[in-house]
Amino acid sequence: MTSPLEQKKIRITGPSVVTANRTWDGAVVYRTAKQGWSTELADSAIVSTSDDARALLAEATADDVGAVGPYIAPVELKDGGKVKPGNLREHIRAKGVTIDLQVPA
Amino acid sequence: MYAYDELDRTLINERVSEFRDQVKRRLSGELTEDEFKILRLQNGVYLQLHAYMFRVAIPYGTLSSKQLRRLAHVARRYDRGYGHFTTRQNIQFNWIKLAELPDALADLAEVGIHAMQTSGNNMRNVTSDQWAGVAPGEIEDPRIWSEIIRQHTTLHPEFSFLPRKFKIAITAAEHDRAAIKIHDIGLRLHKNADGETGFEVLVGGGLGRTPFIAKTIKPFVSGRDILSYIEAILRVYNQYGRRDNIYKARIKILVHELGIEKFAKEVDEEWKAMGDVGLTLDHTAIEEVRSRFSYPAYEKLPHMPDELKQAAHDKLFERWRKNSVSAHKVQGYSIVTLSLKPVGGPPGDASAEQMDAVADLADKYSFGEIRVGHEQNLALPHVAKRDLPVLFKALDRLGLATPNVNLVTDIIACPGLDYCSLANARSIPIAQELTRRFANHDTADLIGRLHINISGCINACGHHHVGHIGILGVEKNGEEFYQITIGGRADENAQLGTLIGPAVPYAEVADVIEDIVEAYLALRDRPEELFVDTVKRLGVEPIRERVYATR
Ligand code: HEM
Numbered sequence: 214m215t216s217p218l219e220q221k222k223i224r225i226t227g228p229s230v231v232t233a234n235r236t237w238d239g240a241v242v243y244r245t246a247k248q249g250w251s252t253e254l255a256d257s258a259i260v261s262t263s264d265d266a267r268a269l270l271a272e273a274t275a276d277d278v279g280a281v282g283p284y285i286a287p288v289e290l291k292d293g294g295k296v297k298p299g300n301l302r303e304h305i306r307a308k309g310v311t312i313d314l315q316v317p318a
Numbered sequence: 319m320y321a322y323d324e325l326d327r328t329l330i331n332e333r334v335s336e337f338r339d340q341v342k343r344r345l346s347g348e349l350t351e352d353e354f355k356i357l358r359l360q361n362g363v364y365l366q367l368h369a370y371m372f373r374v375a376i377p378y379g380t381l382s383s384k385q386l387r388r389l390a391h392v393a394r395r396y397d398r399g400y401g402h403f404t405t406r407q408n409i410q411f412n413w414i415k416l417a418e419l420p421d422a423l424a425d426l427a428e429v430g431i432h433a434m435q436t437s438g439n440n441m442r443n444v445t446s447d448q449w450a451g452v453a454p455g456e457i458e459d460p461r462i463w464s465e466i467i468r469q470h471t472t473l474h475p476e477f478s479f480l481p482r483k484f485k486i487a488i489t490a491a492e493h494d495r496a497a498i499k500i501h502d503i504g505l506r507l508h509k510n511a512d513g514e515t516g517f518e519v520l521v522g523g524g525l526g527r528t529p530f531i532a533k534t535i536k537p538f539v540s541g542r543d544i545l546s547y548i549e550a551i552l553r554v555y556n557q558y559g560r561r562d563n564i565y566k567a568r569i570k571i572l573v574h575e576l577g578i579e580k581f582a583k584e585v586d587e588e589w590k591a592m593g594d595v596g597l598t599l600d601h602t603a604i605e606e607v608r609s610r611f612s613y614p615a616y617e618k619l620p621h622m623p624d625e626l627k628q629a630a631h632d633k634l635f636e637r638w639r640k641n642s643v644s645a646h647k648v649q650g651y652s653i654v655t656l657s658l659k660p661v662g663g664p665p666g667d668a669s670a671e672q673m674d675a676v677a678d679l680a681d682k683y684s685f686g687e688i689r690v691g692h693e694q695n696l697a698l699p700h701v702a703k704r705d706l707p708v709l710f711k712a713l714d715r716l717g718l719a720t721p722n723v724n725l726v727t728d729i730i731a732c733p734g735l736d737y738c739s740l741a742n743a744r745s746i747p748i749a750q751e752l753t754r755r756f757a758n759h760d761t762a763d764l765i766g767r768l769h770i771n772i773s774g775c776i777n778a779c780g781h782h783h784v785g786h787i788g789i790l791g792v793e794k795n796g797e798e799f800y801q802i803t804i805g806g807r808a809d810e811n812a813q814l815g816t817l818i819g820p821a822v823p824y825a826e827v828a829d830v831i832e833d834i835v836e837a838y839l840a841l842r843d844r845p846e847e848l849f850v851d852t853v854k855r856l857g858v859e860p861i862r863e864r865v866y867a868t869r
């Protein structure tokens with residue numbers, strides 16, 4: 214997973230979303246079609262052309278108070294319109310750590 | 319323990335209120351993230367995959383029970399009930415909300431804890447041997463010098479704006495537990511022929527993309543001159559330091575490019591040319607810092623108390639004692655390492671309950687003092703031997719008596735892709751799987767000292783280059799792969815490991831490590847020959863052959 218934080222050229226090859234961390238608490242958020250942020254991937258605006266991706270990112274970046282470090286992330290569209298994270302990094306961001314956090318009390 | 323003076327306390331409190339104001343302005347939109355980033359980094363606040371991460375300094379690895387309880391409070395009140403002890407005598411909280419950070423900082427400031435010098439291009443917290451002041455045969459307590467350097471570099475603004483971050487580590491013992499050879503400056507306290515105390519000065523160590531082992535530039539600098547000598551090193555570094563290229567601006571690159579002789583010569587010339595810049599330490603100044611370290615009022619105790627003789631029949635106790643209990647400079651006392659590497663657990667994590675309980679045990683059995691080492695374990699530095707059996711029972715109940723210190727399951731691992739936004743691959747689940755594979759402590763004992771270090775990317779936070787076995791996460795076509803090196807070490811004979819073969823996918827890492835360990839067991843010439851020594855004697859080839867023959 215090369216870190217996407219240094220995204221320069223914007224070229225997407227499949228369905229994508231814009232994601233970031235919410236400013237006040239750092240939570241993972243996704244840009245919605247209503248120009249807001251949601252913690253649910255299902256609420257995200259999905260783009261499929263590089264032009265749309267660029268526009269969505271520009272619009273999200275302008276909201277610097279709402280969220281930090283927006284970038285474009287791949288998603289998979291499943292049957293029935295379900296949205297899934299497109300790679301392991303985004304899976305971990307969406308679902309949390311892959312480790313059992315139980316430290317013995 | 320160390321008592322902070324008023325100046326420090328004022329400084330810490332000022333930083334908290336300053337940061338509170340900055341956070342307020344950030345949340346109202348008055349500050350952009352670009353403007354705010356440098357400010358949050360100065361206060362130990364990073365942004366990770368899921369949340370902000372908050373890094374708190376534990377200077378030279380010494381904590382009071384009161385401070386540890388406060389860390390537990392922060393974990394419970396502002397985070398998800400646990401913290402992660404790192405390789406640089408810090409603790410990190412992974413889930414802190416920016417809006418609550420000023421409160422967390424304020425709570426910590428009350429007990430003299432802060433996050434200064436934990437991030438950014440400045441002088442980072444000066445680390446030291448976690449057994450400082452209690453290890454037998456130590457020249458003197460290296461923390462006095464860590465503290466002198468800390469004070470000097472915290473208060474001088476020129477150290478806050480270096481070309482890159484800058485790390486110093488100090489040891490005063492024969493065996494280097496502070497990994498000084500992988501720091502920008504490593505200092506080894508020793509006595510010269512005249513019996514004077516001073517430092518061997520090493521420079522240019524560091525891991526990351528271009529790893530280097532530090533080299534000696536001066537065999538002896540007397541204690542009173544150490545600040546001026548460090549100043550001379552920094553001046554030479556600042557003159558050349560290549561601020562234009564982030565990967566090259568570390569001192570290790572400069573030392574490598576100039577050559578150690580030329581670098582040493584330039585430092586010496588600078589040092590002479592500087593003349594007296596008011597940095598010579600007089601006796602009073604040194605004694606003033608020394609006087610603020612207090613040592614327990616040890617009792618006169620027998621070397622072998624009855625309690626210990628009786629407990630020797632308990633096999634579990636004996637195994638733990640042999641593994642986790644070390645000699646103390648005072649007769650009748652021991653240093654006890656608390657393993658934060660339970661089988662199947664994330665290395666270095668401690669729950670708030672564990673932290674509170676350890677604080678209580680420290681009050682009861684260790685004069686209220688706890689130590690944090692770079693191997694991501696804790697220690698109780700002053701335990702009377704007669705208390706070892708009861709302490710063992712208490713630690714065992716807390717899951718802190720895994721008898722695996724320095725063994726194959728005492729793994730150093732960075733947070734990796736489970737937390738870190740820079741990661742290529744996961745580290746923690748690899749470590750967890752390995753601890754399950756080697757869960758049998760008798761087998762681990764048989765294998766002997768073996769350090770496995772894991773990093774999730776080339777930044778090398780998990781010190782993979784200097785692991786006896788090093789594991790580095792890389793990415794291949796969107797999949798997690800791992801490069802494996804063997805033969806590295808971080809002690810006084812520090813050395814970088816050698817790649818053993820092509821990178822392997824996530825699912826195969828534990829198998830390959832098992833094969834490497836089996837190859838070692840077959841090839842070592844006697845049970846006492848450590849893994850690293852076998853690799854040194856035979857080279858990588860015989861192990862590579864056995865491991866990759868069937869792959
Ligand atoms: C999760 C958040 C973390 C982030 C974002 C992070 C980031 C980094 C980066 C970018 C570097 C390389 C700096 C350079 O090029 O010189 C670095 C180095 C380092 N980090 Fe971390 N780190 C994190 C956690 C940790 C942890 C948990 C530890 C300890 C277990 C750690 C220990 C170190 C050490 C020892 C180095 C220096 C390696 C060297 O000598 O070059 N870091 N870190």
Ligand code: SF4
Nearest residue numbers: 732738741774775779
């Ligand atoms: S080594 Fe890489 S993955 Fe691991 S904590 Fe450091 S920056 Fe993150």
